[in-house]
Amino acid sequence: MTGTPSESTPSAGPDRATPPAAPRWVKVSGAVALAAVVVFLVLHLSGVMGSGMHGGH
Numbered sequence: 001m002t003g004t005p006s007e008s009t010p011s012a013g014p015d016r017a018t019p020p021a022a023p024r025w026v027k028v029s030g031a032v033a034l035a036a037v038v039v040f041l042v043l044h045l046s047g048v049m050g051s052g053m054h055g056g057h
Contacts, residue, residue: 043049 040049
């Protein structure tokens, strides 16, 4: 089969429309949440924050 021009171009039809980009506040919120999780994991795994943090004997 030889492809028709509408099949060969990715943006030919409405089926191939790309979804709209995420708003800036969504990207910023995601970055802040990801950074908070990474900081929490690093502190928890390094022993700085965890069960021994609350002043044991």
